[in-house]
Amino acid sequence: MDEPGGGGGRRRGRRPGSPNTREAVLAAARSAFATHGYGKATIRSIARDAGVDPSLVIQFFTSKEDLFRASLELIVGPPEDVAASVAAAEGTLGTRMATFYFGLWERSETRPALTAMALSAASEPEARNAIRQLMGRQFIGPIAEHIGAERAARRVPLAATQLLGMAFLRYVVPTDPMASMPVADVIQVVAPVIDRYLTGDLDAVLTAELRPFGAAGPG
Amino acid sequence: MDEPGGGGGRRRGRRPGSPNTREAVLAAARSAFATHGYGKATIRSIARDAGVDPSLVIQFFTSKEDLFRASLELIVGPPEDVAASVAAAEGTLGTRMATFYFGLWERSETRPALTAMALSAASEPEARNAIRQLMGRQFIGPIAEHIGAERAARRVPLAATQLLGMAFLRYVVPTDPMASMPVADVIQVVAPVIDRYLTGDLDAVLTAELRPFGAAGPG
Structure with missing residues (x-):
């Protein structure tokens, strides 16, 4: 989706910091995580794929974890x-x-x-x-x-x-x-x-109360 | 478990090809797969951990896949x-x-x-x-x-x-x-x-017959 008008065009392509930049970063992140998994995808490579500076990625998403979460939300x-x-x-x-x-x-x-x-x-x-x-x-x-x-x-x-x-x-x-x-x-x-x-009624099969959702122990 | 008697002892340690060698290889394989996962565990490193020649590993187990299967059977x-x-x-x-x-x-x-x-x-x-x-x-x-x-x-x-x-x-x-x-x-x-x-009766919820267990498609 292009920005109508384009914003005057000092440079070709997306303006830094525009909503389209965020979209482009998210699309690149989603693709990088799907292709390489979380561990091997890097902010640097995602920025390169989106055609933006890595600092812009961090401006929109504070960390790789945050970017991953946003990519997941995009899918779900x-x-x-x-x-x-x-x-x-x-x-x-x-x-x-x-x-x-x-x-x-x-x-x-x-x-x-x-x-x-x-x-x-x-x-x-x-x-x-x-x-x-x-x-x-x-x-x-x-x-x-x-x-x-x-x-x-x-x-x-x-x-x-x-x-x-x-x-x-x-x-x-x-x-x-x-x-x-x-x-x-x-x-x-x-x-x-x-x-x-x-x-369903789980009382008959449970001897202990179910703890609410959350991480258990380290990790 | 040591072999009683030891077999005369030209060399210290387990005899090549004895049942104990097989056990040692399996124990090393199980540990290697648990620590490094399938992809990174190698026959060579498993042989080294077991103190045997890699050719002996292949003598007992024809391939890494076979060794993995035997390790799983050891656990299950x-x-x-x-x-x-x-x-x-x-x-x-x-x-x-x-x-x-x-x-x-x-x-x-x-x-x-x-x-x-x-x-x-x-x-x-x-x-x-x-x-x-x-x-x-x-x-x-x-x-x-x-x-x-x-x-x-x-x-x-x-x-x-x-x-x-x-x-x-x-x-x-x-x-x-x-x-x-x-x-x-x-x-x-x-x-x-x-x-x-x-x-249970699954007929009411199934529109198609259940295919028997097996791999589906490539992979």
């Missing part, structure tokens, strides 16, 4: 999208959450980035922090409106174990039967599991 | 262990399978190796092949005796999505509430999910 979309999806009329809460989640993975333009980011989370503590914040903002928040904030902070992560494990064996390490199932079947297979975690 | 134990665990009297099949699986992860001496191997599977096709073979032999086989071979090949992988996702967020990237739950609670939380995948 704003929390309002999750909220709209879980507020939609059809199906149980679990069905709607699964529909939103697998919708992200099914798009061929977002899948490689999600795969790279999931792998980064496993090896890079900063990427892990960014994904934890994303989980809080994009998923626990919107679902809290439906089941309560306290409950969401304890139960959405349980739902994440099922969603993540399915995504891993369907998309990251494609394995049958998961890889060849129609996505509608995937959603219907996991939906009751998600519903149980989000709203 | 023989199929008979899974079979004995799922044949045990207490609890549903899902409870027993979860008990065996989380039992592996709970041991502090096997957890780092399992973590490294799980991460290797994501990035290394050879490690992935080895884990697929392990899955077939150590899990699908023993459970087939309880629910039938056809059904096990289609359903055990679905159960794996839940077990793997929980292990990932409990052990690999420790996240609450999963990381702080007593393991007994973890088992009881996932057991009904595993039971549903192994023996």
Whole structure:
């Protein structure tokens, strides 16, 4: 998307500091993280790909972790999208959450980035922090409106174990039967599991209270 | 474990080609894969750690992939262990399978190796092949005796999505509430999910037949 008018043109290309610069940096970051993973992508190389000075990248995003978080948000979309999806009329809460989640993975333009980011989370503590914040903002928040904030902070992560494990064996390490199932079947297979975690009665199986979502111990 | 008698001792240490050599190589391999991951562990370095010639490693294990598979089997134990665990009297099949699986992860001496191997599977096709073979032999086989071979090949992988996702967020990237739950609670939380995948009625939610376990597409 070009800026209409272009701003007078002392130099060709994007103006430093314009909203388009931010977009260009984010696009370069998303591509760099998807291609190289968190550890090997650098602010310097992202700035070069975006055609800007590294200092400008830091002006918009204070750190590589912040840039990674913004790239993830670009892929997952704003929390309002999750909220709209879980507020939609059809199906149980679990069905709607699964529909939103697998919708992200099914798009061929977002899948490689999600795969790279999931792998980064496993090896890079900063990427892990960014994904934890994303989980809080994009998923626990919107679902809290439906089941309560306290409950969401304890139960959405349980739902994440099922969603993540399915995504891993369907998309990251494609394995049958998961890889060849129609996505509608995937959603219907996991939906009751998600519903149980989000709203089911777990009292009979738990001996200890569920701690709210958060990092446990170092890392 | 020393060989009693030692074999006459032209040289100190283990005899080339003895069962103890194989054990030493396996122990070194397991440690190397756990520390460096599949990609960076080499036959040469494993041979050095075991105090043997690299050609001896190849004599026992035809390739790095084969060595990795044998290391995994060393950690997971023989199929008979899974079979004995799922044949045990207490609890549903899902409870027993979860008990065996989380039992592996709970041991502090096997957890780092399992973590490294799980991460290797994501990035290394050879490690992935080895884990697929392990899955077939150590899990699908023993459970087939309880629910039938056809059904096990289609359903055990679905159960794996839940077990793997929980292990990932409990052990690999420790996240609450999963990381702080007593393991007994973890088992009881996932057991009904595993039971549903192994023996539940999925006809109502599936539009397509479940393909049997296997790699899907390239990689």
